[in-house]
Amino acid sequence: MATDKELGDFLENVERRAFKQAVYAVRKDEAALDIVQDAMIKLSEKYGDRPVSELPMLFQRILQNTIHDYFRREKVRNTWVSLFSSLRPDMEDPENFDILETLEAQEGSQRSESSEDRVSRDQVLMAIDEEVQKLPTRQREAFLMRYWEDMDVAETAAAMGCSEGSVKTHCSRATHALALALKARGIRL
Numbered sequence: 001m002a003t004d005k006e007l008g009d010f011l012e013n014v015e016r017r018a019f020k021q022a023v024y025a026v027r028k029d030e031a032a033l034d035i036v037q038d039a040m041i042k043l044s045e046k047y048g049d050r051p052v053s054e055l056p057m058l059f060q061r062i063l064q065n066t067i068h069d070y071f072r073r074e075k076v077r078n079t080w081v082s083l084f085s086s087l088r089p090d091m092e093d094p095e096n097f098d099i100l101e102t103l104e105a106q107e108g109s110q111r112s113e114s115s116e117d118r119v120s121r122d123q124v125l126m127a128i129d130e131e132v133q134k135l136p137t138r139q140r141e142a143f144l145m146r147y148w149e150d151m152d153v154a155e156t157a158a159a160m161g162c163s164e165g166s167v168k169t170h171c172s173r174a175t176h177a178l179a180l181a182l183k184a185r186g187i188r189l
Contacts, residue, residue, distance in 0.1 A: 002052045010055050011040050018063055021150060025067045035070055039063040056159040060149050124187055131181040135174050138162075142170035143178075 002010070018039065022032035039062045047058045132140060138160070145156040146167070157164045182188075 001049055002055060004048075006052050007044060007048050007055070010052065010059075011043070014056070014059055015040075017150075018059070021063065022067060024150075026070055031070060035066045036063070039066045042066070053158075053161065056155065060145065060151075060159070064149070127182065127185050127187055128178070131178050131185075134181070135177060138166075139170045139174040139177070142167050143174035146171050 015036065018036045019032055022035045023029060026032055026035065039059065042062050043055070043059050047055070047062075050058060132143065135143065141160055142156055145151045145159060146153070151159065153164045153167050156167045160167065
């Protein structure tokens with residue numbers, strides 16, 4: 001069982017890395033601060049009584065889920081804003097309103113991406129996700145912590161409760177297995 005001091009020390013230790021991870025994911029400092037704060041509160045409220053050794057893995061999972069929740073909310077919010085704003089004509093000059101101009105995509109955005117490119121990208125991402133899910137549990141954990149959550153070898157080893165050498169072995173096996181599986185599917189990264 002983690003004491004209040006141990007929990008506080010853990011949160012203080014992980015705060016900067018979590019913020020960096022959240023900023024990298026959402027690209028907005030204010031949103032990243034909210035995400036980290038929410039993740040810390042959830043960890044404290046729901047898992048504050050867990051042993052200190054379990055906190056890093058729990059916090060990473062909570063942080064990732066909070067980031068995903070942010071993107072879900074943004075997607076819904078953007079959908080409604082886009083729908084309503086595209087239906088409302090420009091009030092400055094209603095006679096020159098052109099619905100196609102409101103739907104015109106900005107260069108470099110997902111909306112400017114062709115349907116074929118979007119479908120292709122989504123299929124590749126689904127294939128990668130499927131192959132990651134097929135990895136043995138320890139390999140998948142090590143791979144996701146190292147390359148998705150950007151934890152170093154020592155942090156990953158501590159979170160997984162194994163040696164740094166084991167983390168390196170698991171990551172190596174995972175990357176080789178993923179490369180072979182994706183190559184077999186015709187995907188070259």
